Each structure stands twice: as C-alpha cells, then as structure tokens.
Amino acid sequence: MEKKWWKESVVYQIYPRSFKDSNGDGIGDLKGITSKLDYLKELGIDVLWLSPVYKSPNDDNGYDISDYQAIMDEFGTMEDWDELLAGLHSRGMKMMMDLVVNHSSDEHHWFVESRKSKDNPYRDYYIWRPGKDGQEPNNWTSFFSGSAWQYDEHTDEYFLHLFSKKQPDLNWENPKLRQEVYDMMTWWLDKGIDGFRMDVINLISKADGLPSSPGGKRYDWGGDYFMNGPRVHEYLQEMNSEVLSKYDMITVGECPGASTEDAAQYANNEGTELNMIFTFEHMDIDSGPGGKWDVKPWKLADLKEVMSKWQYDLEGKGWNSLYLNNHDQPRMVSRFGDDGSYRVESAKMLATFLHMLKGTPYIYQGEEIGMTNVRFDSIEEYNDIEIHNMYGEKVIEGNEDHQRVMEAIYVKGRDNARTPVQWDDSENAGFTTGTPWLKVNPNYKEINAKKALEDKDSIFYYYQKLIQLRKEHDIIVYGKYELILEDNEQIYAYTRSLADEKLLVICNFAGENATFTLPNDLKYGSRELLIHNYEVDAHEEISNFVLKPYEARVYLLN
Missing domain, CATH: 3.20.20.80 (Glycosidases)
Known part of the structure; x- marks a missing residue:
C-alpha cells in the first residue's frame, strides 16, 4: 500500500x-x-x-x-x-x-499561422487534409454534431475538429x-x-x-x-x-x-x-x-x-x-x-x-x-x-418534437x-x-x-464530516472494495477491508423503505457508526433493520 x-x-x-x-x-x-x-x-x-x-x-x-x-x-x-x-x-x-x-482555439497564434499556407512552419501543428471526391477527408462526426472537418478556402484543404469548428485539433505527431x-x-x-x-x-x-x-x-x-x-x-x-x-x-x-x-x-x-x-x-x-x-x-x-x-x-x-x-x-x-x-x-x-x-x-x-x-x-x-447544436440538428433541421427534445435537455443538458x-x-x-x-x-x-x-x-x-472521516481513517482511502447484496434492487451496499478493520457502507437508493439483512459471512466483534443521514440508535442491532428512503449508514467493524 x-x-x-x-x-x-x-x-x-x-x-x-x-x-x-x-x-x-x-x-x-x-x-x-x-x-x-x-x-x-x-x-x-x-x-x-x-x-x-x-x-x-x-x-x-x-x-x-x-x-x-x-x-x-x-x-x-x-x-x-x-x-x-x-x-x-x-x-x-x-x-x-x-x-x-x-485542440486549441482557431484564434491561437499557431493556427492563425497554420492556415496561411501549406508550407508555413506551423502548418503541421494541426491536422490538415485535402478533400476526397468533393467531400470531407473522412466521415467522422464532431462531439458537437455534424462533420468533424471544416473546409478552409484559403489553402483548399480541411482541418480536423472533434469539437467546435473553432477548436481545431492539434497534431501530436509533430x-x-x-x-x-x-x-x-x-x-x-x-x-x-x-x-x-x-x-x-x-x-x-x-x-x-x-x-x-x-x-x-x-x-x-x-x-x-x-x-x-x-x-x-x-x-x-x-x-x-x-x-x-x-x-x-x-x-x-x-x-x-x-x-x-x-x-x-x-x-x-x-x-x-x-x-x-x-x-x-x-x-x-x-x-x-x-x-x-x-x-x-x-x-x-x-x-x-x-x-x-x-x-x-x-x-x-x-x-x-x-x-x-x-x-x-x-x-x-x-x-x-x-x-x-x-x-x-x-x-x-x-x-x-x-x-x-x-x-x-x-x-x-x-x-x-x-x-x-x-x-x-x-x-x-x-x-x-x-x-x-443538438436542438438545431433535431428540431430545426430534423423536425423532431420540440417538447421531447426540451425534456432531454432538462435531464442531460450541460447548463444544468x-x-x-x-x-x-x-x-x-x-x-x-x-x-x-x-x-x-x-x-x-x-x-x-x-x-x-x-x-x-x-x-x-x-x-465536511465525510471529508474529515477520510483524514482520520486509512481504510476509507486504502481499503479493498467488495460488493454485497448484489441482487438487491433498492440497496447498494459494500465493504472496504484493511488489515483487521472492515467498513460497512449501506445506501438505500429508493424513495421508500428498504430492509437490510447482513450477509451471514460478514462477522464482526464491535461496531462503530461513523456517519448517517437520519437519526439512528448507534447500538441498534445491524443484522436486520429497515432503512428509510435514501438512508445511508457507514459502520466501522472490528
């Protein structure tokens, strides 16, 4: 370790x-x-x-x-x-x-020089290619929708941009x-x-x-x-x-x-x-x-x-x-x-x-x-x-339903x-x-x-308490992970092990009560309740108990 x-x-x-x-x-x-x-x-x-x-x-x-x-x-x-x-x-x-x-910005000094001519000393700092049969050099798509290539009239070639067309990819081969x-x-x-x-x-x-x-x-x-x-x-x-x-x-x-x-x-x-x-x-x-x-x-x-x-x-x-x-x-x-x-x-x-x-x-x-x-x-x-870009592609160009696309933005949009x-x-x-x-x-x-x-x-x-516990217990940093109750559809529980100590982490991911049952092979002598998000009797028996909605408990077992 x-x-x-x-x-x-x-x-x-x-x-x-x-x-x-x-x-x-x-x-x-x-x-x-x-x-x-x-x-x-x-x-x-x-x-x-x-x-x-x-x-x-x-x-x-x-x-x-x-x-x-x-x-x-x-x-x-x-x-x-x-x-x-x-x-x-x-x-x-x-x-x-x-x-x-x-990538850099297309306004970076390197790219400003790079696009001036094919023999510019900075040309090879970026990925330039001629078109193929009147189309882009290949069919890659940008992470931000559309082609990953941008045509540059000045030198009659395309540059690669895996993100925005104002973010040309740097050529790491150079x-x-x-x-x-x-x-x-x-x-x-x-x-x-x-x-x-x-x-x-x-x-x-x-x-x-x-x-x-x-x-x-x-x-x-x-x-x-x-x-x-x-x-x-x-x-x-x-x-x-x-x-x-x-x-x-x-x-x-x-x-x-x-x-x-x-x-x-x-x-x-x-x-x-x-x-x-x-x-x-x-x-x-x-x-x-x-x-x-x-x-x-x-x-x-x-x-x-x-x-x-x-x-x-x-x-x-x-x-x-x-x-x-x-x-x-x-x-x-x-x-x-x-x-x-x-x-x-x-x-x-x-x-x-x-x-x-x-x-x-x-x-x-x-x-x-x-x-x-x-x-x-x-x-x-x-x-x-x-x-x-996504909204333009799906709704304006693709005629997809505005509200359905907005619902996806509410769930996944980066502005959240x-x-x-x-x-x-x-x-x-x-x-x-x-x-x-x-x-x-x-x-x-x-x-x-x-x-x-x-x-x-x-x-x-x-x-604040979670961060403090990390500074007090090596097991939280260095302990070995093991999943328990793998098939439980409400509870995510796991242990961490280091030397003679075990950490038992129990999290109810459901918005309703869930029953926790300690696996038979998980033996312990003493236990200490390190952190919990509901009022709990620290001396409560932990072999079987009911977790409230979204309840979490962490026990240190010896």
Whole structure:
C-alpha cells in the first residue's frame, strides 16, 4: 500500500464563470473565487481544480484557448491569478489547472499561422487534409454534431475538429508541437501549481491514415479511430518523462471511451503516465441506443455493475477517480437522487456512497449544498453550444418534437451544472450584482450556501464530516472494495477491508423503505457508526433493520 497525498485528498471543481462574480459584470471571476476561499477551507477540501481560465474567444466556455499563458479578460489578470494561488497555498490547499491540449482555439497564434499556407512552419501543428471526391477527408462526426472537418478556402484543404469548428485539433505527431506543450506545462508548474486535469487527453492520438468509420453514413461516429489511439501511451509517457515526473503533483486525465484495461495503463502503479483518469461508463447508464440525448430510466443494477467493475479491475493496478457530476454532467441529486421531497436525504446518501468508495473524490461546485437541475422555459435561455447544436440538428433541421427534445435537455443538458452558485437568498442568489451570464436557478431562495451554513444538519456539514472521516481513517482511502447484496434492487451496499478493520457502507437508493439483512459471512466483534443521514440508535442491532428512503449508514467493524 503506497501512500500518496493525492490519494488521500478531496478535490473541489470550480467552473469560474458560474462561481462568484466580484465586479458586477455577470461573469464569475478569479477575485470572486479568492473571496470564497475561507468557505472552501471550512468545507475541508484539499485541492481546487480550476476549469479553464486561459485567454479564449469563449466559443466553448474557455475550452477553446487562444493563449495558454494568459488569463481571460473576463476572469481578471495574471495578478488576480497569483493572488488566488497564494490564498490557496496559505490555507494549506493546492491548485490543479485544466490542461486543454487536444485542440486549441482557431484564434491561437499557431493556427492563425497554420492556415496561411501549406508550407508555413506551423502548418503541421494541426491536422490538415485535402478533400476526397468533393467531400470531407473522412466521415467522422464532431462531439458537437455534424462533420468533424471544416473546409478552409484559403489553402483548399480541411482541418480536423472533434469539437467546435473553432477548436481545431492539434497534431501530436509533430514533435515540435509536443515540445511547445511540455514547455507551457513546465511554465505553469514553475509558477507553483500542483497539478493538471487533462481535457479529453485520450483523443490526442488518431488512427494511422485517418480512415473512415465503416458505418457507411455520410457522417459516422469515428470514436474507435480517435479514442485511445495507437500512440497515446507513448505520448503520455514522454510527457511524464519530460514534465510530470519532475514535480510532486496530481494528474487526472479525462478519457471518454476508456476501458478498465486502458485505465490500468493510463493510471498504472509504476507512475509512468497519470495518477488517475475520469471514466464515463457510469455517466451513460441512462443513455439509450441513440446516445446521450436518448434518455432512458437508469437501474441500480447497472450502477452496481459499472462501479464495481472499476473498483475490482483497478485494485492493485491503478487508482480510481470518483465523481457523480461535473461541468459537463447534470446535477447528481436530480439524476441519481430525488431533488424534491428527499433532496437533502438523497444528496447526503449519494455523497456517502461516493466518498466511501476507493479512489479520489471530486466535488463539483454547489454539490455540497444540494443544487439541482434547472428547467428554463425556452431554448433561447440556454447558453451551451452542445445544446444549441443538438436542438438545431433535431428540431430545426430534423423536425423532431420540440417538447421531447426540451425534456432531454432538462435531464442531460450541460447548463444544468453551469447555473450560478447559489450563495444566499438575495437577488441573483448573491452571485452577481449585475445580470448573470446564465440565469440563476429559481430555487435559490430555498437552496443556498448561507442557509446551509446556518443549519447544523445541512448537506454542507455532512460533506465536511465525510471529508474529515477520510483524514482520520486509512481504510476509507486504502481499503479493498467488495460488493454485497448484489441482487438487491433498492440497496447498494459494500465493504472496504484493511488489515483487521472492515467498513460497512449501506445506501438505500429508493424513495421508500428498504430492509437490510447482513450477509451471514460478514462477522464482526464491535461496531462503530461513523456517519448517517437520519437519526439512528448507534447500538441498534445491524443484522436486520429497515432503512428509510435514501438512508445511508457507514459502520466501522472490528
């Protein structure tokens, strides 16, 4: 059991546009984050993950970067950033920056040069190809709908963009480009940051020859050709050797489409690539055959299967990251719990379930006060490029039913996570004195941080206790996972084992009572009730008892 600080940490993700606005322009900023550092310190988090704050035209909310070594004007200045880092470090917290190097903005100096001519020194920093028979070079589809290729009249060629057409993919085959990336990473690490979260990092290697997907459609999904590609491990090992291995840092790679076998390579115990990756398998349990927007009811059996597979398959081989929502995913209490009658209970239950698993837990801003999904009345009130592209494709071009598509947006849209953080019950939830860039969820008068801090039984203080328990018990960090009651359709229960100790985690995922029966082979001498989200008699016999709706309990057994 090799102890590492990043295994023992809890990470808090900030989406800067929506966190806290300090100057009244309606957009969250760096000074706003700095003003809330004492709040984060009270929560108890160890690492702040800052979603992109780099200079950007903002086509995709900062994930289209035009200068990797400058701060976006809307967020403030480099001096504001320095102040934030110093404020974190003085409070004993660390900073993890977002690294977006699968693509840049089309306004980045490299791309401006690249598109000038076929013999420009920067041409090969991007992926350019001539068309085929008057069509795109291949039939790959962008993650944001439509073709993954954009024709450029000036040089009569197409460039690849797996995301927006303003986000051309970088050509990692080019060693000069790779060196530029490593130099930039080193620059930030030397400024004092403590790690990187790497955006879609497993897309940086594309299949040799960029072949079409054999589906035969004009635009076909090409995921098999640009996810976990042939040279991705070579590139990450080079990055590790050139940069990562030289610093005591935390790294997590966003890796859509990665299997547990892939993860065991990316996050291997030898430390030759990354510390951990984000998996998306559990984020797809409510997706039908048509993908993300084809929403189907999720089953607890599917959640058990996916989460257990990642726990079992990485045991002794690599490290898990743990999350149930982020800036790209809907609010977890709306998706996996009950954001109505049992919002508080189910939010606490979900937090218990997640933080007691093996891996590093990630909290997304507002999760700690139980923020929920939002239902805006019209498509115009949504900001996200993915939502608008999908709506255009399905409703405007495809004549699909408006209301059915809106219902999918209510469940899965990325703006669910991006509504401003609800600080208090004043206008705009205390997020801004101006007009917020995205409307505040109307439930802010009921759900806000001020109210949570005044209530000792709030979700906030429950999270505080979960984080504290992690610092007090090695078993929560390092214990081995084992699923129990596998076939139970209401209860997700599991154990964690380390030396002579056992942790028993019991979570009722149902909005009704559920009977828990202790498996016969689970023997114990003494027991200690570590945390619970309902009033419980700590001395109650645990061989058989009734759990209330969304009840969670964690026992330490000896």
